[in-house]
Amino acid sequence: MASVAINSIDFEEEVKKARECYMYGDYGRSTTFYKLAIDKLRRYCQTLSNVAEKKHGNECIVELERELKSTVEHERMIEEIHENLFKKYTSGGGGRAAGGDINNDLNYGSPFYNAAVDERPTRDPGFNNRNPAQGVAPFQPASARPQGGARDIRSANHNQRGRNPPSNAPHNKQKQSDNKRGSNQADNAEKRYIPTPAEKDLVEGLERDIVQKDPNVRWVDVAGCTGAKKLLQEAVVLPRYIPDFFKGIRRPWKGILLFGPPGTGKTMLAKAVATECKTTFFNVAAANLTSKYHGEGEKLVHLLFELAKFYAPSTVFIDEIDSLCSTRGQSNEHEASRRAKSELLIQMDGVSGALGNEDPSKMIMVLGATNHPWDLDDAMRRRLEKRIYIPLPDAATRKQLLEINLKEVSLEKDVDLDIIANKLNGYSGSDITSVCRDAAMMQMRRATENLSMTQIQEQAQVLKEKLQSPTIMKDFEDAISKISSSVSKEMLEKYDQWMKDFGSV
Numbered sequence: 001m002a003s004v005a006i007n008s009i010d011f012e013e014e015v016k017k018a019r020e021c022y023m024y025g026d027y028g029r030s031t032t033f034y035k036l037a038i039d040k041l042r043r044y045c046q047t048l049s050n051v052a053e054k055k056h057g058n059e060c061i062v063e064l065e066r067e068l069k070s071t072v073e074h075e076r077m078i079e080e081i082h083e084n085l086f087k088k089y090t091s092g093g094g095g096r097a098a099g100g101d102i103n104n105d106l107n108y109g110s111p112f113y114n115a116a117v118d119e120r121p122t123r124d125p126g127f128n129n130r131n132p133a134q135g136v137a138p139f140q141p142a143s144a145r146p147q148g149g150a151r152d153i154r155s156a157n158h159n160q161r162g163r164n165p166p167s168n169a170p171h172n173k174q175k176q177s178d179n180k181r182g183s184n185q186a187d188n189a190e191k192r193y194i195p196t197p198a199e200k201d202l203v204e205g206l207e208r209d210i211v212q213k214d215p216n217v218r219w220v221d222v223a224g225c226t227g228a229k230k231l232l233q234e235a236v237v238l239p240r241y242i243p244d245f246f247k248g249i250r251r252p253w254k255g256i257l258l259f260g261p262p263g264t265g266k267t268m269l270a271k272a273v274a275t276e277c278k279t280t281f282f283n284v285a286a287a288n289l290t291s292k293y294h295g296e297g298e299k300l301v302h303l304l305f306e307l308a309k310f311y312a313p314s315t316v317f318i319d320e321i322d323s324l325c326s327t328r329g330q331s332n333e334h335e336a337s338r339r340a341k342s343e344l345l346i347q348m349d350g351v352s353g354a355l356g357n358e359d360p361s362k363m364i365m366v367l368g369a370t371n372h373p374w375d376l377d378d379a380m381r382r383r384l385e386k387r388i389y390i391p392l393p394d395a396a397t398r399k400q401l402l403e404i405n406l407k408e409v410s411l412e413k414d415v416d417l418d419i420i421a422n423k424l425n426g427y428s429g430s431d432i433t434s435v436c437r438d439a440a441m442m443q444m445r446r447a448t449e450n451l452s453m454t455q456i457q458e459q460a461q462v463l464k465e466k467l468q469s470p471t472i473m474k475d476f477e478d479a480i481s482k483i484s485s486s487v488s489k490e491m492l493e494k495y496d497q498w499m500k501d502f503g504s505v
């Protein structure tokens, strides 16, 4: 059939999706999209008066119906395979362990899956080797064709199995709703979110850049911040362990804001929350939501929360949240970021629903961080109900930070950490890390001061011994004189004021 010239109407999108779903083995959704497309095209043809156009439109309908029929057949075939497998395991031959889950058994990763026996459906011997695109009619536009060539239909079937067990198998009903979007791997394997073809790239990007299974930062790794730790424990950790108490008026907070000068440990605190609560950690730089994935911010935010629900319990940490949720209606606000922001607000409202279901294992906690709390949108500020100030470290915390940073550095006896901590008044945690790093490098600088690269190579062994000598007090004094505090007095006054106006204690 010739390519269709009726490009202007909106059934193209349905055809595109129908074919995409078909290519990826998602026959159920493919069928739905085909039906929608056919319906739209049929109605469109009824409005045509030009005979040739009408004839062409009807030819397209016939072609789409043919594609639909083949999709339905494939869907049936997959269901049949599942049924056969089910019969096999329930007739006693499969040796399933008591209490085992048939859905797990149907996964390829399962010990019950035997590729040699179960792989190929018998109904259509050529099916597994066929490029699915060959089976479908060339209804264009070409843009509607999936890019990158056809995917192996066997892996598509694999996905189909992992994703949705056969709808007509009664034993699967419960599991099916629990496991709607993800593959349910064998018992000990990690479950994975299976995206739709349209979501694939974004989900892969999110999983690569954002999801962290174990951030591995404990409370003890974060110096000071005692008040913040206590509040976070009360707000995040305790509801997970004693959910019955955190109901009604005591319901957990929808979201928490960590604000304060840069480099004071906000990110570390968020990671510690995720580690201590054993939640999946989503570490999102808000700016990425609008810039890195051009124009897809809204979709990305939506998917981010889909993933968070799927991998729940989750902690969604949004750093620099002010860059996404700055005061609304500013003339320079881009439409895409406005939409992403609205989606974030909607999703955050939904998060309380996740908590409201009273299942702590489904809990999603949104933690925002900002160095510019005064730039936050009112709507977002309201949703970040608990607002915790992470100030510059006090003297005791500064000493603790020095100890943490210098635990692998040998120090001369004259090094007095209390004196250094006093000198670092006004420095942030990351400023202190920089001072320690610089001080620890002084030894190497002294040793290599007048040497060329060639001489350094030649004297490597002697140098190595010299570098064993400890860091001295003067190294710290020199480092402090070179590195100044990154936070100004005016900024600190601004934080204090905002804390008085909007902060939580």
Ligand SMILES: Nc1ncnc2c1ncn2[C@@H]1O[C@H](COP(=O)(O)OP(=O)(O)OP(=O)(O)O)[C@@H](O)[C@H]1O
Binding pocket: 221, 222, 223, 224, 225, 261, 262, 263, 264, 265, 266, 267, 268, 269, 319, 369, 370, 371, 401, 404, 428, 429, 430, 431, 433
């Ligand atoms: N309280 C702290 N305990 C231990 N290390 C800290 C602390 N505060 C800062 N640091 C050091 O500073 C670095 C930066 O900390 P972190 O990223 O948590 O700060 P932040 O407040 O999130 O900064 P920003 O606002 O710039 O994102 C850490 O990797 C760590 O080396």
